[in-house]
Amino acid sequence: MLKGGNIGSASRRGWTTAALLTPAYGWLMLAVFLPLGAMLFFSVLKAAPFGNRPLQLTLDNYLAFFRRPYLIDVAWTSIQIGLWTTGLCVLLGLPAALALARATKGSFRQVLFLLVILPFWTNGLVRIFSWTTVLQEGGVLDQGLHLVAPSAPAMSLLYSFPAIIIGLVHAYLPYMILTCYLSAAAIEDASLEAARSLGARSLVIFWKIVLPLCLPGLVSGSILIFVPVIGSFMEPRILGGRVGVTMGTVIEDQFVQAFNWPLGAALSFIMLAVVLAIFAVSSRVLSRYTGPQ
Amino acid sequence: MIAAGRAYLFATIAFLYLPIALMVVMAFNDSALYALPIEPSLRWFEALADNGPLLAATRNSVVIASATSVIATALGTLAALALNRRRFRGQTLLKVLLLPPIAIPWLITGTAMLVFFFWTGIGRGIHAMMIGHVALALPYVVLIVGTGLQTLRSDLEEAAMSLGSTPLHAFFTVTLPPLLPSIVAAALFAFAVSLDQFVVSYFLSTPGVSTLPVEIYSSIRKGFTPEINAISTIFLGVSTLLVLIFAQLSDLRGRRERR
Numbered sequence: 283m284l285k286g287g288n289i290g291s292a293s294r295r296g297w298t299t300a301a302l303l304t305p306a307y308g309w310l311m312l313a314v315f316l317p318l319g320a321m322l323f324f325s326v327l328k329a330a331p332f333g334n335r336p337l338q339l340t341l342d343n344y345l346a347f348f349r350r351p352y353l354i355d356v357a358w359t360s361i362q363i364g365l366w367t368t369g370l371c372v373l374l375g376l377p378a379a380l381a382l383a384r385a386t387k388g389s390f391r392q393v394l395f396l397l398v399i400l401p402f403w404t405n406g407l408v409r410i411f412s413w414t415t416v417l418q419e420g421g422v423l424d425q426g427l428h429l430v431a432p433s434a435p436a437m438s439l440l441y442s443f444p445a446i447i448i449g450l451v452h453a454y455l456p457y458m459i460l461t462c463y464l465s466a467a468a469i470e471d472a473s474l475e476a477a478r479s480l481g482a483r484s485l486v487i488f489w490k491i492v493l494p495l496c497l498p499g500l501v502s503g504s505i506l507i508f509v510p511v512i513g514s515f516m517e518p519r520i521l522g523g524r525v526g527v528t529m530g531t532v533i534e535d536q537f538v539q540a541f542n543w544p545l546g547a548a549l550s551f552i553m554l555a556v557v558l559a560i561f562a563v564s565s566r567v568l569s570r571y572t573g574p575q
Numbered sequence: 576m577i578a579a580g581r582a583y584l585f586a587t588i589a590f591l592y593l594p595i596a597l598m599v600v601m602a603f604n605d606s607a608l609y610a611l612p613i614e615p616s617l618r619w620f621e622a623l624a625d626n627g628p629l630l631a632a633t634r635n636s637v638v639i640a641s642a643t644s645v646i647a648t649a650l651g652t653l654a655a656l657a658l659n660r661r662r663f664r665g666q667t668l669l670k671v672l673l674l675p676p677i678a679i680p681w682l683i684t685g686t687a688m689l690v691f692f693f694w695t696g697i698g699r700g701i702h703a704m705m706i707g708h709v710a711l712a713l714p715y716v717v718l719i720v721g722t723g724l725q726t727l728r729s730d731l732e733e734a735a736m737s738l739g740s741t742p743l744h745a746f747f748t749v750t751l752p753p754l755l756p757s758i759v760a761a762a763l764f765a766f767a768v769s770l771d772q773f774v775v776s777y778f779l780s781t782p783g784v785s786t787l788p789v790e791i792y793s794s795i796r797k798g799f800t801p802e803i804n805a806i807s808t809i810f811l812g813v814s815t816l817l818v819l820i821f822a823q824l825s826d827l828r829g830r831r832e833r834r
Contacts, residue, residue, distance in 0.1 A: 296663070303654055303669065305650045305653060305654075306651060306653065306654035307654070307669065309706075310676065312710075313709065313710030315672075315675075317684070317688045317690060318675075318687045320690050320694055321690050324690055377580075380580070381580035381581065384577075385577045385580030386581065394584060394588070396822060397591075398588065401595065403814060403815075403817075403818040404814050405770075405807075405811070405814060407773050407791055408791070408807040408810055411598070411791070411803065412594040412595050413594050414795075414799065415597050415598050415601055415804075452594065455591065459587070510680055510681075513680025514682075515774075516774070516777075520792075520795055530682055534682070543690060550683045553683060554679065557678075
């Protein structure tokens with residue numbers, strides 16, 4: 283700092299710092315943190331405090347899982363959707379990221395990279411909707427099948443569990459390719475050459491060098507996918523129809539249809555707890571692999 | 576090995592684009608029932624012109640996205656200046672507080688906003704969606720402008736002040752001009768975040784006042800019409816254009832740094 287710190291200018295700097303920060307953080311307080319606090323309060327109420335209803339505190343909304351066992355099924359469906367989507371994104375995304383990092387270069391690589399990440403800046407709703415064109419009866423998949431086998435029965439994948447998974451994998455695959463690509467691009471050719479010249483086979487090189495080095499990308503990609511997927515409600519509704527009852531759609535129903543806000547709030551906070559637990563565990567894993575350098 | 580890798584990469588890209596491409600083709604198809612062969616037609620786009628609710632929702636989307644872009648960019652740039660150019664207690668905490676709006680599923684943020692806004696009398700509608708969208712876009716603006724600031728030298732501004740310039744004058748003549756591409760990029764990004772936002776808008780909309788994604792969602796649930804293909808195609812075109820401009824801006828900045 284060029285100017286010497288006399289107390290007057292130091293305190294003036296303090297005030298300007300506060301003035302720069304207050305608008306942004308005041309806004310976040312109003313729009314994010316106070317609402318989360320309000321929802322926490324609602325989640326322990328017997329009924330939403332509108333009209334002249336008395337405030338009654340209760341833990342019933344959190345205990346709903348034990349009293350309404352179908353909620354456990356619904357939560358399990360959400361977790362299954364999350365695991366299938368994340369798993370398939372790993373299986374499909376890692377090879378694509380490796381191919382992008384290893385089999386392309388220069389401006390060709392830049393174009394392909396842009397092509398991979400471009401879809402995730404287009405509207406997610408529109409992308410999910412576009413699958414109905416493909417999956418519904420009389421849709422592209424059905425017509426394609428009948429070109430090959432004209433006598434096959436009408437086929438519709440729409441409104442099924444696989445339809446939800448296909449749509450979600452399509453929606454989130456670019457995240458996995460992006461995070462894995464960032465890890466894969468950092469692998470130095472020299473270390474692969476060294477392993478090869480010492481006689482290591484391709485599979486060994488992949489297992490002992492490439493995979494561990496890609497692990498940070500795999501873990502952060504998995505979080506970026508699993509967290510929004512277990513909170514999804516629009517995708518299961520559009521592609522799953524009646525099959526698509528998930529935690530997301532149940533929470534949506536509490537706020538939009540059933541107007542049981544306290545229950546919806548409690549379910550949201552249970553989901554938030556799961557999300558925070560995932561963040562905590564994965565940040566441990568990540569720091570173990572990226573820490574000692 | 577390299578050929579196989581490229582083939583796989585092309586297959587992946589085909590998977591990413593195929594359903595979108597099919598939807599676009601169907602938007603220009605005369606038949607409503609996916610009948611082949613395709614007969615080119617603009618009738619679904621013409622039908623949009625008479626769809627009042629959809630037009631109103633589009634107008635709302637543009638208004639909210641513009642307001643979000645201006646407010647989030649202004650507030651975010653100020654915060655980025657403090658977070659990157661000053662040292663103070665609690666700095667790390669403030670940086671961590673930028674994460675919840677990005678990391679918490681929108682379903683939770685959106686329902687929490689609904690509960691709080693309804694309870695406190697702020698209510699739902701355009702203003703509520705705007706408050707929500709600004710909060711979602713703010714952290715991105717702080718990150719983008721902050722990254723821009725880190726590539727600029729901070730001692731120039733102090734040099735200007737030691738030569739007698741006022742802090743405000745030094746900021747506007749020394750720091751702001753090279754920072755401008757970052758700020759424009761952040762503004763575009765905020766615009767795109769707001770334009771694409773569905774979940775938060777969905778919970779804060781009222782039956783009469785909604786945005787384009789909310790309107791598309793409710794028409795999908797009411798029953799499919801090829802008009803949805805048409806409006807989705809237009810929407811897709813606009814957001815693709817925004818991203819390409821954003822990519823161009825960041826690329827220009829990158830090139831100047833390398834020079």
